[in-house]
Amino acid sequence: MAFAIHGALTDDGEHLSGHLAFLFGVLVADDLILLPMAIGVGWLLTRYLPAWARGGVQVGLFISAIVTAVAFPFVLGAGRLADNPSKFPRDYGHGLLIVLAVVWLGIAVWLAFAYHRSWSSQTRSRSGIPSRTRPAAYPDSGPNASRSTRRRRKPWRW
Amino acid sequence: MLRGLLHRPFPTPPDWLRRGPLRRRAFSSRVRSPRVTSQLGLLLGVAVATCFVTGLLSHLIQHPPSWFWWPSRPVGLYRVTQGVHVATGFATVGLVTAKLWSVYPKLWAWPPVRDLAHALERLSVLALVAAVLFQLVTGILNVAGWYSAMPFAFIASHYWTAWLAIGGLLLHIAVKLPIIRGALSRRPAGEPPVGGGLTRRGLLGAVGAVVGVVTLATVGQTISPLRTVSVLAPRRPDLGPQGLPVNNTALEAGVHVVAADPGYRLSVRGPAGTLSLSLDDLAALPQATVELPIACVEGWSATARWTGVPVRDLVTRVGGQPGRDHVVVQSMQRGSAYAISTVDRSHAAHPLSLIALRVNGETLHVDHGYPCRLIAPNRPGAMQTKWLQSVTVVTG
Numbered sequence: 001m002a003f004a005i006h007g008a009l010t011d012d013g014e015h016l017s018g019h020l021a022f023l024f025g026v027l028v029a030d031d032l033i034l035l036p037m038a039i040g041v042g043w044l045l046t047r048y049l050p051a052w053a054r055g056g057v058q059v060g061l062f063i064s065a066i067v068t069a070v071a072f073p074f075v076l077g078a079g080r081l082a083d084n085p086s087k088f089p090r091d092y093g094h095g096l097l098i099v100l101a102v103v104w105l106g107i108a109v110w111l112a113f114a115y116h117r118s119w120s121s122q123t124r125s126r127s128g129i130p131s132r133t134r135p136a137a138y139p140d141s142g143p144n145a146s147r148s149t150r151r152r153r154k155p156w157r158w
Numbered sequence: 159m160l161r162g163l164l165h166r167p168f169p170t171p172p173d174w175l176r177r178g179p180l181r182r183r184a185f186s187s188r189v190r191s192p193r194v195t196s197q198l199g200l201l202l203g204v205a206v207a208t209c210f211v212t213g214l215l216s217h218l219i220q221h222p223p224s225w226f227w228w229p230s231r232p233v234g235l236y237r238v239t240q241g242v243h244v245a246t247g248f249a250t251v252g253l254v255t256a257k258l259w260s261v262y263p264k265l266w267a268w269p270p271v272r273d274l275a276h277a278l279e280r281l282s283v284l285a286l287v288a289a290v291l292f293q294l295v296t297g298i299l300n301v302a303g304w305y306s307a308m309p310f311a312f313i314a315s316h317y318w319t320a321w322l323a324i325g326g327l328l329l330h331i332a333v334k335l336p337i338i339r340g341a342l343s344r345r346p347a348g349e350p351p352v353g354g355g356l357t358r359r360g361l362l363g364a365v366g367a368v369v370g371v372v373t374l375a376t377v378g379q380t381i382s383p384l385r386t387v388s389v390l391a392p393r394r395p396d397l398g399p400q401g402l403p404v405n406n407t408a409l410e411a412g413v414h415v416v417a418a419d420p421g422y423r424l425s426v427r428g429p430a431g432t433l434s435l436s437l438d439d440l441a442a443l444p445q446a447t448v449e450l451p452i453a454c455v456e457g458w459s460a461t462a463r464w465t466g467v468p469v470r471d472l473v474t475r476v477g478g479q480p481g482r483d484h485v486v487v488q489s490m491q492r493g494s495a496y497a498i499s500t501v502d503r504s505h506a507a508h509p510l511s512l513i514a515l516r517v518n519g520e521t522l523h524v525d526h527g528y529p530c531r532l533i534a535p536n537r538p539g540a541m542q543t544k545w546l547q548s549v550t551v552v553t554g
Contacts, residue, residue, distance in 0.1 A: 004320075015311055018308075019319075024288070039259070054356075058364070066368050071375075073299055073307075079304055086402075090394070
């Protein structure tokens with residue numbers, strides 16, 4: 001890390017103030033704007049969506065956000081030049097919509113399965129048939145939990 | 159004594175400051191755990207290391223220190239290393255987002271700094287995160303050609319920040335190693351029954367999915383069979399004049415007038431004197447036809463058939479010795495760092511290194527370097543100098 005700092009300070013090709021500002025800027029943008037937004041959306045989903053839908057929608061939004069972020073500079077076309085059609089030759093706005101459509105199509109299929117699973121397990125539990133979908137009892141929850149496993153559920157030490 | 163200084167506890171801030179994200183149970187997701195963080199961290203570490211090694215190679219080839227040597231075979235090695243560099247960078251965006259999400263509560267740890275050692279560690283993690291994000295964002299901006307968004311010199315900044323990132327990563331792994339080992343070796347005590355929503359495996363699956371989607375959408379610029387699938391790829395490797403993309407046109411380079419000059423002569427200098435060769439003179443010399451790729455730093459590459467005079471033949475004609483002497487080529491372009499490039503001894507002696515006059519059966523298009531250009535194996539596109547004005551053989 002010292003090598004990096006020394007190099008940046010002594011390299012003639014550097015524009016240190018712009019470099020540092022950008023380093024600081026991406027950190028702030030990610031940690032104080034983008035991630036909190038993502039966490040907020042996650043909280044809203046957990047609150048307002050039925051349980052079977054949460055996973056699929058979370059994954060769909062996650063992929064959509066990342067793909068949009070990556071595609072954004074290309075959609076803007078900032079690097080395009082009139083005399084060079086081989087540079088960024090595609091319609092990237094169109095391309096982004098195609099990718100999002102494919103992703104949400106996949107999510108829709110997943111949600112359809114999830115709904116069916118949740119509906120059929122509800123039907124089974126209502127009619128007293130033991131659920132096949134619920135996984136085996138966890139050792140550290142419920143009346144059969146031993147003292148030692150219950151103790152293990154303390155918050156993780158990082 | 160140093161240990162004492164590093165671990166002397168700082169005063170704890172008053173509890174009433176512990177608000178908002180600093181509160182004890184501010185972040186509720188039960189998907190977070192050292193295990194998920196360690197798994198994401200492992201993948202991220204591999205990705206960052208891959209980008210670092212391939213990126214460093216690319217830098218060293220273009221700014222070779224005296225001890226550096228780069229082979230001329232396999233001829234497509236650079237297209238692979240740089241293709242991997244850019245594809246890995248794209249893929250890492252989703253991965254780093256998931257990792258940062260999983261450790262987000264640690265940003266709001268309480269107390270914020272326990273002691274000096276803790277403060278230094280937190281600072282180094284901040285530097286690591288900033289550096290990795292910087293590399294990803296600037297890398298993508300460079301591929302997108304969006305230089306006005308970067309108020310600094312891309313090449314220098316991207317290079318030095320890479321060292322910051324790799325240093326921060328090594329320090330981070332060293333500090334967290336006990337936790338990582340423990341988290342990865344312990345069998346999970348069963349998935350906590352999260353009421354709907356993602357489980358740990360679901361999160362890892364989601365990360366795999368996002369990496370897959372982004373990669374498929376962009377890698378067609380490097381992996382030609384995927385060129386129609388990759389709707390977000392910055393280039394189509396078969397699209398451009400004579401079936402090859404162009405990065406720098408003759409107009410942009412300011413050579414469109416001088417390149418068309420009918421009185422053009424290539425100046426070939428060596429120990430035995432100087433030759434002044436017109437295009438007809440060059441075409442009259444024994445020609446070779448080779449298949450070589452153009453591979454750019456932005457990750458795209460495309461193969462073409464090039465016809466021209468082998469560099470080593472020109473070296474011999476002016477009294478040089480292939481294998482001993484290196485060659486410096488200069489472009490008609492002015493004011494660019496890439497207007498001059500050096501072909502080292504082994505590459506200059508290589509039978510596939512040409513001063514090319516034709517590509518894919520046609521006379522070189524002016525955007526591809528007419529009247530003639532350098533094409534050599536395993537060489538970054540920016541160093542395959544176009545619009546050659548002179549070729550100088552340097553002894554030793």
